[in-house]
Amino acid sequence: MQQSSVTGEVAIMRSGVPLIQMRGITKAFGAVQALRGADLKLWPNEVLGLVGDNAAGKSTLMKTLTGVHHLDSGEIFFEGRPVVFRSPRDSRACGIEMIYQNLALAQNLDVVANVFLGREQTWSPIPGLPLKWLDERRMETGTRHLLEQLRINITSVRTNVERMSGGQQQAVAIARAVAFQARVVIMDEPTASLAVKEVGKVLDLIKHLRHTGVSVILISHRLQDVFTVADRIMVFRSGQTVADKMVSEITMDEVVKHIVGAPAQELSALASGR
Amino acid sequence: MTAGEFPIRSLPLWRQRVQRWRTSLSWTRLGLFGVIILMIIVFSLVNPNFYSAVNMRNVSRQIAILGIASCGQTMVILSGGFDLSVGMAVGFISVVSSLVMSDYGLWPGMLSGLATGLGVGLVNGFMVAKARLPPFIATLATFSAARGLALIISGGLPITDMPPEFSFLGAGQILTLPLPAVIAALVFIGCAVIMKKTRFGRYVYAIGGNEEAALYSGVPVTRCKLRVWALHGLLVGLAAVVLTSRAVSGHATLGEGLELESIAATVIGGTALGRGRGGIFNTFLGVLAMGLLTNGLNLLNVSTYYQMVLIGIIIAGAVYVDQARHRQS
Numbered sequence A: 001m002q003q004s005s006v007t008g009e010v011a012i013m014r015s016g017v018p019l020i021q022m023r024g025i026t027k028a029f030g031a032v033q034a035l036r037g038a039d040l041k042l043w044p045n046e047v048l049g050l051v052g053d054n055a056a057g058k059s060t061l062m063k064t065l066t067g068v069h070h071l072d073s074g075e076i077f078f079e080g081r082p083v084v085f086r087s088p089r090d091s092r093a094c095g096i097e098m099i100y101q102n103l104a105l106a107q108n109l110d111v112v113a114n115v116f117l118g119r120e121q122t123w124s125p126i127p128g129l130p131l132k133w134l135d136e137r138r139m140e141t142g143t144r145h146l147l148e149q150l151r152i153n154i155t156s157v158r159t160n161v162e163r164m165s166g167g168q169q170q171a172v173a174i175a176r177a178v179a180f181q182a183r184v185v186i187m188d189e190p191t192a193s194l195a196v197k198e199v200g201k202v203l204d205l206i207k208h209l210r211h212t213g214v215s216v217i218l219i220s221h222r223l224q225d226v227f228t229v230a231d232r233i234m235v236f237r238s239g240q241t242v243a244d245k246m247v248s249e250i251t252m253d254e255v256v257k258h259i260v261g262a263p264a265q266e267l268s269a270l271a272s273g274r
Numbered sequence B: 001m002t003a004g005e006f007p008i009r010s011l012p013l014w015r016q017r018v019q020r021w022r023t024s025l026s027w028t029r030l031g032l033f034g035v036i037i038l039m040i041i042v043f044s045l046v047n048p049n050f051y052s053a054v055n056m057r058n059v060s061r062q063i064a065i066l067g068i069a070s071c072g073q074t075m076v077i078l079s080g081g082f083d084l085s086v087g088m089a090v091g092f093i094s095v096v097s098s099l100v101m102s103d104y105g106l107w108p109g110m111l112s113g114l115a116t117g118l119g120v121g122l123v124n125g126f127m128v129a130k131a132r133l134p135p136f137i138a139t140l141a142t143f144s145a146a147r148g149l150a151l152i153i154s155g156g157l158p159i160t161d162m163p164p165e166f167s168f169l170g171a172g173q174i175l176t177l178p179l180p181a182v183i184a185a186l187v188f189i190g191c192a193v194i195m196k197k198t199r200f201g202r203y204v205y206a207i208g209g210n211e212e213a214a215l216y217s218g219v220p221v222t223r224c225k226l227r228v229w230a231l232h233g234l235l236v237g238l239a240a241v242v243l244t245s246r247a248v249s250g251h252a253t254l255g256e257g258l259e260l261e262s263i264a265a266t267v268i269g270g271t272a273l274g275r276g277r278g279g280i281f282n283t284f285l286g287v288l289a290m291g292l293l294t295n296g297l298n299l300l301n302v303s304t305y306y307q308m309v310l311i312g313i314i315i316a317g318a319v320y321v322d323q324a325r326h327r328q329s
Helices: A008-013 A058-066 A088-093 A111-115 A136-149 A166-178 A196-211 A223-229 A252-260 A264-273 B013-023 B028-046 B053-078 B086-104 B106-130 B135-154 B164-171 B179-197 B199-209 B211-216 B221-247 B258-269 B280-299 B304-328
Strands: A020-029 A032-042 A047-052 A073-078 A081-083 A096-099 A184-188 A215-219 A232-237 A240-246
Touching: A020 A058, A032 A047, A032 A058, A032 A073, A047 A058, A047 A196, A047 A223, A047 A252, A058 A088, A058 A096, A058 A184, A058 A215, A088 A096, A096 A166, A111 A136, A111 A166, A111 B199, A136 A166, A166 A184, A166 A196, A196 A215, A196 A223, A215 A223, A223 A252, A232 A252, A240 A252, B028 B280, B053 B086, B053 B179, B053 B199, B053 B221, B053 B258, B053 B280, B086 B106, B086 B135, B086 B221, B086 B258, B106 B135, B106 B164, B106 B221, B164 B179, B164 B221, B179 B199, B179 B221, B179 B280, B199 B211, B199 B221, B211 B221, B258 B280, B258 B304, B280 B304
Parallel strands: A032 A240, A047 A215, A047 A232, A096 A184, A184 A215
Antiparallel strands: A020 A032, A020 A073, A073 A081, A232 A240
16 A cells, blocks of 8 residues: 555564454444444554544444444455454454553452453462462562562552543553553543643553554554554544555654544644634 | 553552452442441340340351342342352242152252252253343242242142251251351352352453443353353252251241342342352351341341341442442542
């Protein structure tokens, strides 16, 4: 696709097989056609910004990718192999993790419990019996180690998540997502409910993830965030992909135009109104 | 590059533990503890009989059944549900197990009681976890059905022709400790271990805290909910069998009001409805507080009617204090 005017480094990682390819995805909820032949490509070591108006189908597309929704038609390829995800467990087995907006964490549990939720480590107090106890010490060490690797500084990994700031919670959610060899992390509006000074830290964390070899799909309404961290931007409208450009090839105004689907004249009127 | 640097001081490990312990000092661990000690002092001063071994044994015997039922209720509440059917289920189980006992003997009778409890729990669990009925509706339905079934089976009459050795369960002693209290203590310890130490317990908390997050994290939510309701049902069965033994008869109205009492004990202990906060130890304190209060007021000849009013006030007050504390933090 847009391989012409990119830097050498990016051009190299864009050759070969994409990490994820979604082709012609459709999905309807009753009479509502949420996805009408959506396409998506994600390359290794890439931050892809996925933007679009409310109800454009971004989250639905991501939920078909993680197996929360089952697609009506279309194909998903992971490293070139066709895959079918029936549940989040399946997609997770491929290393695809999603951080859901506002429901990523159990507020009543501490950082350790959240990071290991669904994947608790256990030990047998009495060998030979199927009785298994949570290995709190090992999980706590693992959590500390993980946070250190991601350079997330959290006072106590035994603090309940509800006592932490929005940015800290997002950091925990991200740590949780990459804890088990994630290849792809999908983030749904990770900066939407954050204080301004925390947004930059989450964005830094996203950059750091790419550094460690994780690809990120970033769904966001905040175009400035997308332009800060993303390599490529995909615009979504009415359940379809309407634009797919490298960040260097597109301006914020053009993205807005694609999002609202308005002709240029109307858009300039919109822009002057701001 | 300082990626994701959230500028918070890193505390040494021991300070973290202290801090963690302090944050867990909710109103229960300090406030309720204080209230319990205060009650003991006041009641002992007013009536010297209160602080006697005999009376304490009585208290433990009286709160044993409430304790067993409240353990199950607490686990269900931690998972985001609650059970209105406990009292009527106890009546139903009591009738079934005493009828089986009069026909087939001691052990089949007691086991059928446990099995019936498990069955009632599974029915509730199926309605809540699989059919996705709100717990209020599901257990209200069970409440009505269990009551009807109990009256149909028993004809509304008490069943008394049970083996004499059955009375040991409710009236017996182990090392001078009342057997029901020993059973309740074992149930409390067992449940506390399950909730704190096992994956299942962790999942119950996670579901209560954020069911959707738990689901997306790969927690088998439906299966966990079914299991917690089944375990609760088993404990209700146990409570029913012990209560039947204490009453030396099976009756459809046995255990009436136990649903509200067990919810009250749980809530007074500081377990929040529908937020996955609290625990078995909290409920132990809640049950103890309710038992001591009832016993102390009985010794002072305060009528049961006034006690009911007082318990109502305490429930509202306890939850208010708990919420106020959480709003502060």
